[in-house]
Amino acid sequence: MNTLALPRLALTAGEPAGVGPELLVRLAATSLAANFVAVTDRALLERAAARCGVMIELIDDDGHDAASRPAGTLRVRHVPLAVEEVPGHPDPRNADHVLATLTEGADGCLQGRYAAVITAPLQKSSINDAGIPFSGHTEFFAAHSRAEVVMMLASPELRVALATTHLPLHAVSAAITPASLERTLRIVHNELRTKFGFTEPRIAVLGLNPHAGENGHLGREEIDTIIPVMEKLRAQGMHLLGPVPADTAFVPAQRERYDAVLAMYHDQALPVLKSEAFDRTVNLTLGLPFIRTSVDHGTALDIAGSGKADPSSLIAAAKMALDLVARRAVSSPMDGDRQDEQATPQGHP
Incomplete structure (x- = not known):
């Protein structure tokens, strides 16, 4: 060409x-x-x-x-x-x-x-x-x-990838398995490097439950699935933050710490993104x-x-x-x- x-x-x-x-x-x-x-x-x-x-x-x-x-x-x-x-x-x-x-x-x-x-x-x-x-x-x-792909929505200020996409809420927990979460994080990490130019991408991983499970008192998905996968990938050099409680993940002080967010389900993070940048948000297919x-x-x-x-x-x-x-x-x-x-x-x- x-x-x-x-x-x-x-x-x-x-x-x-x-x-x-x-x-x-x-x-x-x-x-x-x-x-x-x-x-x-x-x-x-x-x-x-x-x-x-x-x-x-x-x-x-x-x-x-x-x-x-x-x-x-x-x-x-x-x-x-x-x-x-x-x-x-x-x-x-x-x-x-x-x-x-x-x-x-x-x-x-x-x-x-x-x-x-x-x-x-x-x-x-x-x-x-x-x-x-x-x-x-x-x-x-x-x-x-x-x-194998991952959905990401991005504005000039924020990038949000999804661990699950168009699922009813009752099906989300079962859909987040160690294998699927690891695959998703690897794709997001690789695409942030190869497509967006981040040399060492920093990814904030949201917890599934309120307060990221609060040490198992509000759910065990963080303890049983999310944290073990994050520890495995951290040992391989990935810069992963969290699990971060979703209710505080988007405050200005938190945003300075990461380049992208991995949300566990569709409506966990996208309302924040769309409420502040609806006319400037883009849907990308990573992978x-x-x-x-x-x-x-x-x-x-x-x-x-x-x-x-x-x-x-x-x-x-x-x-x-x-x-x-x-x-x-x-x-x-x-x-x-x-x-x-x-x-x-x-x-x-």
Whole structure:
């Protein structure tokens, strides 16, 4: 690839009846220095641009590099809809279209045609209503790439990874096993080094129970599972703090001590992150053999088609993808850990 060319970033529009198509055309209207390739239906983007009142030039993607992208232009890799969208009303007949866009984004990254994939929100229920078992972007990309992954949400101020994702609360404890927790911490540690450039990542591990179990009086998961895994990995050189009680983990004095947080379940830490940086938070999938970022919100069916959707989270996802692509570009794959050790750490005092 031409080193002077803009990185080719695949954009998937997610649920056609949601706000995703509108977000894509608003992102294309910015002057971000990226060669965006929308993987979706061309006419869907035209209708979204009309609803938003955005002037945009859609160009059929030829697969070639480009050194510049005028604001308001967007390359398109056409993936046809089965039926025309009705904003706010997902149609299961378009489930195959949605999955085809994800497949193209993943395969394009694996084959080197895209430097990263950025995903707009989709409607899981619509895909399941089509008779296709589907639990989300993260799980789809993991299965497609045959990779073990971890979900992370990140803002400029805070990074939160999850030991479990979309589980009912009663199932969380059983899902946190020594093997799963060790695997998760290893992935987070490795990705903080290789993707984010931390030479010695500091990870705060939250306890599962109130007050991190209070020495077993409020639960034994910390004593039986979390602490033994942390001690094992500390002995191998990882810098792990905790288990930290979740109710004090995010006070300013604590934040100075770590580069990322591992939360035990979805709603343990994400409300803090989203309450202070909702429009700047990005969803990342750690552990994939390619870069994937996403918005941190859903399809917003209630405002789909109104042209009022805020593109801030998608713009943040695109900026983070560009940062990660740039960091990868300055690291030689032949140098491995030696390059990681030379990377400039971020967020350390």
